[in-house]
Each structure stands twice: as C-alpha cells, then as structure tokens.
Amino acid sequence: MWELVNAERAKAGVPPVEFDEGLAEVACLKSADLITHNYFSHHSPTYGDPFVMLKSFGITYNYAGENLAGSPTVEIAHQNLMASPGHRKNILNPNFTHLGIGIVKGGPYGQMFTQLFTG
DSSP: OHHHHHHHHHHTTOOOOEEOHHHHHHHHHHHHHHHHTTOOSSSBTTTBSHHHHHHHTTOOOSSEEEEEEEOSSHHHHHHHHHHSHHHHHHHHOTTOOEEEEEEEEOSTTSEEEEEEEEO
16 A cells, blocks of 8 residues: 555655554554444544544654545555545645555455554
8 A cells, every 4th residue: 555655646746655664553553443443533532633643652743644444455445545635635745754554454344444644
C-alpha cells in the first residue's frame, strides 16, 4: 500500500513519503480497535481522535492525517481512498513526509486499513 501511495504522489509531482515503523505500530492498533469495538470512525472509544492517539504514543508532528478503509484487498482499499476527495487530499498532501500503515484481518469488510501520515 505504501508503494501505491508513493506512485500516486509521483504522478502528482509530490515527493514520496517515508515508511515509518512507529506510525505503523499505532496504525495497527487503530485498525484492531476498529474491529474489536465494531465502529468506523476517526474518533476511537479507546484512544480518542488520531491526534491525541499519536501524541499518547510519543509521536511528534507538525502535520498529521488519518485515512481509514475497510476492504478485502489492498488494491480495492487504495482505489476507494483515491476516489474520496478527503482521503485523496491526505495521500497527495506535500506537507506529509512519513506514513505508517496498519492492516488487520477481520471486521465486516475482511480487512481494516489505517494510514497515518505525519510531516
């Protein structure tokens, strides 16, 4: 999925994002939380909003964004995110320099995807 994001950024003339393991760990927790608590929202009943969640895990940033998707495959999740103006804006935002992705099997869509961007 990281490669798909960077391919879209390259097409748009935007620098690539660097994969960040710390962000990926938090993104995995968010995806698991979505499944465990059966919700689909940027506000977690466990962790709060994404900005509070990032700070609670010691992640610092000037800019941050979160994309969520439920899908049976990476490709479909990516296509759906790119078709949504708000999610597309996050993917192509030049202020974002780092990306963590959390993919967890389960839930009504087969898999839950969380993309956490920072810059």
